Amino acid sequence: MIRRLRRVVRRAYRRTVDLSHPARSPLGSAVVNCVMYEDGVRRDGAHTADEALRLVRKSGRGFVWIGLHEPTEAEFAGFAELFDLHPLAVADAVQAHQRPKVQRYDDTGGGRGAGTLFAVFKTCRYVEHEELTAASEVVDTGELMVFTGADFVITVRHGRHGSLGPLREALESAPEQLAKGPAVVLHAIADQVVDDYLAVADAVQDDIDDVETAVFSEQAGRGDAGRIYQLKRELLELRRAVAPLDRPLWALATRPLPPVGPEIQPYFRDIVDHLARINEQITGFDGLLDSILQAHLAQVTVAQNEDMRKITAWAAIVAVPTMVCGVYGMNFEHMPELRWTYGYPLVLGVMATACLVIHRSFRRNGWL
Structure with missing residues (x-):
């Protein structure tokens, strides 16, 4: 857009003389x-x-x-x-x-x-x-x-x-x-x-x-x-x-x-x-x-809401592996999965799959 600039040409004042009256x-x-x-x-x-x-x-x-x-x-x-x-x-x-x-x-x-x-x-x-x-x-x-x-x-x-x-x-x-x-x-x-x-x-x-x-x-x-x-x-x-x-x-x-x-x-x-x-x-x-x-x-309010939704979505995704890790971090003596050969990769796969499913769901709903 072209701004209409108003240019005013002002003439110089006439020379003045400083007298008492x-x-x-x-x-x-x-x-x-x-x-x-x-x-x-x-x-x-x-x-x-x-x-x-x-x-x-x-x-x-x-x-x-x-x-x-x-x-x-x-x-x-x-x-x-x-x-x-x-x-x-x-x-x-x-x-x-x-x-x-x-x-x-x-x-x-x-x-x-x-x-x-x-x-x-x-x-x-x-x-x-x-x-x-x-x-x-x-x-x-x-x-x-x-x-x-x-x-x-x-x-x-x-x-x-x-x-x-x-x-x-x-x-x-x-x-x-x-x-x-x-x-x-x-x-x-x-x-x-x-x-x-x-x-x-x-x-x-x-x-x-x-x-x-x-x-x-x-x-x-x-x-x-x-x-x-x-x-x-x-x-x-x-x-x-x-x-x-x-x-x-x-x-x-x-x-x-x-x-x-x-x-x-x-x-x-x-x-x-x-x-x-x-x-x-x-x-x-x-x-x-x-x-x-x-x-x-x-x-600004909409942008803040979008930021909050993204933060909430990522927090929900991170909550899944956090919960699983919390369960296996309790260190009980009788936990059969601790001695299972395929327990570790299986748990990692479950966490990754759950995170991907939640991430896809949030993307579908426009949260991410």
């Missing part, structure tokens, strides 16, 4: 990119975050997209102040290890929107491996936080994967779509995250197929149980990323949550459908792994 510098140590869009078109130039936001709010027809990677509290403080982000959301974005969710915070600053949406996504990546073992890492997870306002998008990424560079380029190639505002970026991010779930689920299915084939092959070994348990653990990691996201996406698709307008909500409903499919896949995978594990344990 990331919001007022061209790029801070944690900043991947800071871009201004006007009418869906990227405006070239090394703008600082406050300059870009000022220009956008002055023109009234664009937004700023800032990408961060694992910022510290000090690095993020300038952006939190500039964009008037809620302290609870800021703490979640910096500390990470959050459950997937979508929360809305009222706008108390000078923005032109009705509030800020804070979304948390679990990113997943399939870890390629030559052979699945009981210690193989199959699913690697990270986190992606998105602050979405009427005129800005701030993405905060935690983990070794989940780069948004290719996504940014894809959106920039469709300026008419990007002109609809930050909600389009939020949808594109959610769509990419869910697409990654689909790719991981397909790859995990290949591993499950390989384990299933190995369990029912003639070379099945008792170490297969460790591989099955490992797959179940990694599947649980994927479930923790996928399952909690259903309710937040449904809220984005059905509830009025500015800046996500009615024209964008149908796109989120499409993502909800994809997420439901992944949840069904994961549930099916878990049930299939349970069945494979039960089948493997049944095979």
Whole structure:
């Protein structure tokens, strides 16, 4: 079976400059990119975050997209102040290890929107491996936080994967779509995250197929149980990323949550459908792994029973000469066979014949 390996090409981050105030510098140590869009078109130039936001709010027809990677509290403080982000959301974005969710915070600053949406996504990546073992890492997870306002998008990424560079380029190639505002970026991010779930689920299915084939092959070994348990653990990691996201996406698709307008909500409903499919896949995978594990344990039990039957059969065969030898080993004085000329070969012949008859009987019944 040919394993479908998902190879993701990640672009290198732009060179960053370590300055004291990331919001007022061209790029801070944690900043991947800071871009201004006007009418869906990227405006070239090394703008600082406050300059870009000022220009956008002055023109009234664009937004700023800032990408961060694992910022510290000090690095993020300038952006939190500039964009008037809620302290609870800021703490979640910096500390990470959050459950997937979508929360809305009222706008108390000078923005032109009705509030800020804070979304948390679990990113997943399939870890390629030559052979699945009981210690193989199959699913690697990270986190992606998105602050979405009427005129800005701030993405905060935690983990070794989940780069948004290719996504940014894809959106920039469709300026008419990007002109609809930050909600389009939020949808594109959610769509990419869910697409990654689909790719991981397909790859995990290949591993499950390989384990299933190995369990029912003639070379099945008792170490297969460790591989099955490992797959179940990694599947649980994927479930923790996928399952909690259903309710937040449904809220984005059905509830009025500015800046996500009615024209964008149908796109989120499409993502909800994809997420439901992944949840069904994961549930099916878990049930299939349970069945494979039960089948493997049944095979181990059958193999043990066969071993016990063979041991019992050989013990029964050996019992015949043992019994005869035990009788003649009692050393009684009056045993007429002891002085008979043909006694010894006759006893050996009787023992050999009895052993052969018992052995043939066991072979006929499948014990040997």
